[in-house]
Amino acid sequence: DAGVTQSPTHLIKTRGQQVTLRCSPISGHKSVSWYQQVLGQGPQFIFQYYEKEERGRGNFPDRFSARQFPNYSSELNVNALLLGDSALYLCASSLGLINQPQHFGDGTRLSIL
Amino acid sequence: QKEVEQNSGPLSVPEGAIASLNCTYSDRGSQSFFWYRQYSGKSPELIMFIYSNGDKEDGRFTAQLNKASQYVSLLIRDSQPSDSATYLCAVHAGGTSYGKLTFGQGTILTVHP
Numbered sequence: 237d238a239g240v241t242q243s244p245t246h247l248i249k250t251r252g253q254q255v256t257l258r259c260s261p262i263s264g265h266k267s268v269s270w271y272q273q274v275l276g277q278g279p280q281f282i283f284q285y286y287e288k289e290e291r292g293r294g295n296f297p298d299r300f301s302a303r304q305f306p307n308y309s310s311e312l313n314v315n316a317l318l319l320g321d322s323a324l325y326l327c328a329s330s331l332g333l334i335n336q337p338q339h340f341g342d343g344t345r346l347s348i349l
Numbered sequence: 350q351k352e353v354e355q356n357s358g359p360l361s362v363p364e365g366a367i368a369s370l371n372c373t374y375s376d377r378g379s380q381s382f383f384w385y386r387q388y389s390g391k392s393p394e395l396i397m398f399i400y401s402n403g404d405k406e407d408g409r410f411t412a413q414l415n416k417a418s419q420y421v422s423l424l425i426r427d428s429q430p431s432d433s434a435t436y437l438c439a440v441h442a443g444g445t446s447y448g449k450l451t452f453g454q455g456t457i458l459t460v461h462p
Contacts, residue, residue, distance in 0.1 A: 269448055278353075278437050278452030279393065291447040326392055333447055335381040335400065340392045 238263065240329050240341035248347045249317050257312045257344045261329030267291075268310040269338060270302060271326040279326055285310055286333045314346075322348045352376065353440050355453035364462050368425040372438030372453055375419070380443035382414055382421045383450065387435045397423060428460040 241260045249255055261268050267286040271279035284292035285304035304310045308329075314321055324343045330336035356371040370384075381400050385393035397412040399405045399421065405412045411424040421440075425432055435457050439450040 267448055269450070271450075276454075278439075278454050279450075281449045281451070284448045286448070292449045294449065324392070328450075330448060334443060335441060336448065337383065337395055337398050338448065338450060339395055340385075343392045 240327055240339055242325075242327050242341035242344050244344060245342065246345045246347075248349060250349050251317055251319060253317050254313065254315045255317060255346060257314075257325050257327075257346075258309065259312070259327030259329075259341060260309045261327075262339060265329035265331055265339075266308055267330045267333055267336065267338075268304055268308065269328045269330070270310070270312045271328065271340075272296075273324045273326055273343075274322075282312070284333075291333060317348050319348050322346060351453075352451045353438055353453040355436075355438050355456045357456075359457035359459055361459045361461060362428050364428060364430060364460055366428050366460075368428045368432065368458055368460070370423040370425075370436050370438075370456050370458065372421045372423075372440075373419055374421070374440045374451075376440070376442045377416075377419060378442060378444065379416075379419075379440045381441040382412070383439040383441070384410075384412060384423045385437040385439060385452075386432075387437055387455070389434075393437055425458075428458075430460050430462055433459050 269284040270282040273279040281294040328338035399412040435455040438453040
């Protein structure tokens with residue numbers, strides 16, 4: 237079975253631009269979460285979506301937004317990119333909403349110049 | 350105080366030894382606990398999860414949970430050079446946190462031949 241798939245793998249943007257990252261969950265998984273990981277730190281929670289509704293939001297500015305589609309895939313959008321947005325963006329899927337193991341995709345490495 | 354703290358590394362053990370990785374958490378209401386392994390340049394891979402006090406074993410891995418002490422650990426028996434990676438402890442608080450995982454900063458483990 238296919239795992240969590242993310243696209244693109246790598247992305248280079250300049251300050252002020254906008255970016256859209258995509259995620260397809262494991263088949264049968266209805267929950268998708270997004271995390272940001274900077275070098276040397278653990279992932280930081282950005283959003284969780286379950287059944288197309290936002291169920292959690294981390295401490296990130298409004299420049300970050302996301303949505304989930306009827307097929308449970310998800311997009312993360314970041315506007316007005318800053319140098320500090322350079323990071324590995326991870327998508328994780330799980331069967332349910334609470335207390336379920338989350339499985340990560342390979343991530344999108346975003347570099348801001 | 351950080352929400353999730355892991356023992357400072359890096360940790361170096363000889364091949365065949367037991368590696369012990371420790372994690373403490375601040376939210377006494379936390380419900381589920383996860384260990385991820387992350388190789389350099391890769392995404393986190395789920396290796397263990399535990400919900401109840403006590404030990405849970407899977408092959409060479411044993412997760413231990415003590416909710417009274419707010420402590421979770423991972424033991425790796427017969428450590429192999431391929432176990433060399435960063436190990437991330439993640440905690441799910443439950444309740445209105447829904448699926449949010451809070452991660453520690455990670456412990457770098459090196460297994461030398």
